[in-house]
Amino acid sequence: MTIQMKVTTDELSNVLKLLGEKTRLTIMQSVYVRELCVCELVELLDMSQPAISQHLRKLRDAKLVQEKRKGNWIYYKVNHDHLSYHVVEMIINELPSMENKLKELEKQNLLCE
Amino acid sequence: MTIQMKVTTDELSNVLKLLGEKTRLTIMQSVYVRELCVCELVELLDMSQPAISQHLRKLRDAKLVQEKRKGNWIYYKVNHDHLSYHVVEMIINELPSMENKLKELEKQNLLCE
DNA sequence: TTATAATATAAGCATTTACTTATATAGAGG
DNA sequence: CCTCTATATAAGTAAATGCTTATATTATAA
Numbered sequence: 247m248t249i250q251m252k253v254t255t256d257e258l259s260n261v262l263k264l265l266g267e268k269t270r271l272t273i274m275q276s277v278y279v280r281e282l283c284v285c286e287l288v289e290l291l292d293m294s295q296p297a298i299s300q301h302l303r304k305l306r307d308a309k310l311v312q313e314k315r316k317g318n319w320i321y322y323k324v325n326h327d328h329l330s331y332h333v334v335e336m337i338i339n340e341l342p343s344m345e346n347k348l349k350e351l352e353k354q355n356l357l358c359e
Numbered sequence: 360m361t362i363q364m365k366v367t368t369d370e371l372s373n374v375l376k377l378l379g380e381k382t383r384l385t386i387m388q389s390v391y392v393r394e395l396c397v398c399e400l401v402e403l404l405d406m407s408q409p410a411i412s413q414h415l416r417k418l419r420d421a422k423l424v425q426e427k428r429k430g431n432w433i434y435y436k437v438n439h440d441h442l443s444y445h446v447v448e449m450i451i452n453e454l455p456s457m458e459n460k461l462k463e464l465e466k467q468n469l470l471c472e
Numbered sequence: 473t474t475a476t477a478a479t480a481t482a483a484g485c486a487t488t489t490a491c492t493t494a495t496a497t498a499g500a501g502g
Numbered sequence: 503c504c505t506c507t508a509t510a511t512a513a514g515t516a517a518a519t520g521c522t523t524a525t526a527t528t529a530t531a532a
Contacts (some may be wrong), residue, residue, distance in 0.1 A: 252455045262450070263379030267520085277370070284479060297521060299448055299480055318440045318478045318529060333453055337375070340446055342365045358478095380490085397509060410491060412510055415524095431499060431508045 253330055261330050264308055267291065274334065275325065275344045277311055281323035289356045289357060290347065310334065319358055331349050366443060374443050377421055378396065378450060382406065383414050387447065388457045390424055394436035402469045403460065423447065432471055 265271050276282055282290070287298050300355060302322055305311045312325045328334065351357055367380060378384050388394055395403070400411050418424045425438045433455060441447065464470055 255381055255388070255454055256452055258450065259381045260380055260383045261379075262375045262384070266372055266374075266376030266379035267519085271368055271372045271375070285477095292523075295479070296523085297480080300520075303480080315529085318476095320479065330453070332391055332426050333450065335444060337371070338447055340366050340371055340443070341368055382490085398507095408491075408509070409493085409511080413490075416510080428499085431506095433509065 247314075251329065258319065258330060258333070261310070261333070264304060264310060265334070267301075269297070269338075271299055271341075272344075273298070273305065273322075274310065275338050275341055276348070277322050278324045278338050279344050279348055281314070281321040283316075283321050283347060283358050285319070286351065286357060290351060291357075316359070333346040364442065371443060371446070374421065374423070374446070377417060377423060378447070382410070383418060384450075384454075386411070386414055386435075386459075387423065388451050388454055389436050389461070391437045391448075391451050392457050392461055394427070394434040396429075396432040396434050396471050398432070399464065399470060400435075404465055427470070435451075453466065 265274060269291060271288060276287065276290060284295060284298055284302065285328055287296050287302075291298065302311065302313075306313060306322075309325055311322045314321050314323075324333070324334070382404060386400060389403060397408060397415065400415075401408050401417060404411065415424065415426075419426060419435075422438055422441055424434055424435045427436075428438065435452050437447070438444070
C-alpha cells in the first residue's frame with residue numbers, strides 16, 4: 247500500500263501547467279513508453295530541435311523527466327520518483343498509447359540506437 | 360464498471376491548461392465540495408469579482424463547471440458529466456480538502472444562503 | 473588538433489494570459 | 503417605473519509563453 251501524500255495547490259498547478267501544453271504532454275506520453283533522445287523526439291513530433299530542447303528543459307527543471315547521456319545522444323525518460331508521478335501516470339493513461347507511433351519510427355529506421 | 364474512454368491529447372491538454380493555474384484549480388477544489396456563488400468565491404479566494412468571473416467563464420466554456428441562477432446569485436458547481444470528470448476528480452483528490460476553509464466562511468457568516 | 477554531430481542556450485518577437493478599472497446587464501423589490 | 507445588488511463583459515496593460523534564428527557547448531572520430 248502506497249502512502250497517499252497530499253501535495254500543495256502550488257506544486258500541483260505547476261505540474262498541470264507543464265502538462266497543459268500539447269507538445270509537452272505528447273513528449274511525456276512518448277518518454278513514458280521508452281526513453282528517447284532529442285533527435286528522436288524532433289522526428290516524432292515534427293518540431294524544431296530548439297523547440298523540443300526548450301520544452302525538455304522545463305520538464306527536466308520540474309523533475310518530470312530524467313536525462314542520461316549516451317555518447318553524443320542525451321536520452322530522456324519519465325521520472326518515476328516524482329512526487330506527483332502517479333497523477334502524471336494516470337493522465338498519460340487517459341490518452342491512446344504512443345507505442346504504435348514509436349514502432350513506426352523504428353520501421354523507418356529513425357531511432358538512434 | 361465505467362467505460363474507459365480515451366480522450367485526445369488536444370482535449371486533455373486543454374483541460375490541464377485550465378487546471379494548471381492556481382486560482383482556477385482552487386476554484387475547482389472549492390466547487391467540488393459544495394456549490395458556491397461568485398461573491399462567496401471572491402471572499403474565499405480574496406480576489407476581485409471580475410477576476411473570479413473571468414476564470415469562471417473559462418471553466419464554464421470548457422464545461423468543467425455548471426451554473427445555476429438563484430435570484431440575484433449565480434451558483435457554480437463541478438460538472439460531473441464532463442468527459443474527463445474522473446481525471447478532474449482524481450486531481451482534486453490529490454489536494455487537501457477545502458471543507459475546513461468553507462466551514463470557516465460559514466462561521467463568519469460569509470455564505471449567501 | 474580539427475571537424476562533425478547532437479544538444480543547449482541566447483536573443484528576439486508575436487501571441488496569450490491574468491489581472492486592473494470602468495461599464496453593462498439582469499433580476500429583485502419597492 | 504426606478505433602484506439596488508450580483509454578476510458579466512470590455513478595454514487596457516504588464517508579464518509570461520512558445521516559437522524562430524543564430525550561436526555555444528560537449529562529446530566523438532578522424
